[in-house]
Amino acid sequence: MKTISTRIVALICVGLCATAIPAFAQTNNDATPAAAAAPAANAQAPSLGDLGFPTDQTKGNAQDQARLDRRSHMLKVHQRLGLITLAPLVATLIASGSAAGKSTSSSGRELHAGLGIATAGLYLTTASFAVFAPKISGTTTRGSIKLHKILACIHGPGMILTPILGAMAYNQRNSGQKVHGIASAHGAVAGITAAAYGAALLSVSIKF
């Protein structure tokens, strides 16, 4: 009888230890960053259900979060590439000095054309990350991003038109002609495009 009692006591002890180990583990998992002792749970304490929020405002949605994550990621790439594009854009503008006017040379035109193509290529890649970023329904565009988008309506067509006019001017020069017709607008269109691009960059960088 004594042996049985000892065994029962031993079993109870083992059982208690076995249940205590996961309980300790659970305590560790529940620890919060700044947590010391959480305010004691109270039966009288109000719950979120008491506040009367509509269900769509209280239930999380993993798909919507994934959409936001994808949007942010694409816009971060857009921002990074936009800054990178600035380098060949400035270099193209500097190289334009040796591509036009009296001091023009064939190598100068080629350097300017090469930099221009690189700028246009990078620009289109940059723009595609903004254009194809997922849209979030029910969002009205407000703030500096509005100006950024308006300016994109100027530098977007400009960045397509500038290389076309540049190619026309390049061909006319290489065939010994003076740049004429619509191709003569290449410099002006490029200037407006570069100015709009710079302003678009500043519009989201500096608070006006």
Next chain:
Amino acid sequence: MRTLLALALWASPLVAADGQWTLEQSTLSYHVSHPLHESEGVSHAARGKGVCQAGQCDFLIAAPVKSFDSGDSNRDLHMLQVTRGAQFPLVSVRAKLPDAGLGSGTIHADLEIQFAGQTVQYKQVAFQQTAQGSSIRLTGTVPAKVADFKIDPPSLLAMPIKNDMPVRVDMTWRPQ
């Protein structure tokens, strides 16, 4: 003897203050700093309830994360993304106060904030109280930090925002 005891209990402020409070109006605003920008997101969409019993009041305030408006839709969407606002749509604050302290002057509350999937506590946060008729106006600042909620700090031009994200609270509570 029973009558005396009942009278004593009725006269006690603890019993007299038992009841419920409803959040009448509120302005919650977070402030973030960036080397090129200072911005503030404001929400008036918070809802709240307080229950006082046996000398202690439990308050719960919650607001949809997407209700914070900084005046820039792109920034607000980015804030929603970094705070995982679609997955955890509400920011909620639980506060525990001794109801004897309710009324006027400064009150210190222990707060438990659930935000961005994290639960963080702030001890002894000071709030100024102003009695407005039967209502009470509470104002104060919660010294929240971006890192407290494990939020990846948003950056612009490779410069992240500062860690401090103080949340200014202005609430008017009325007894129910």
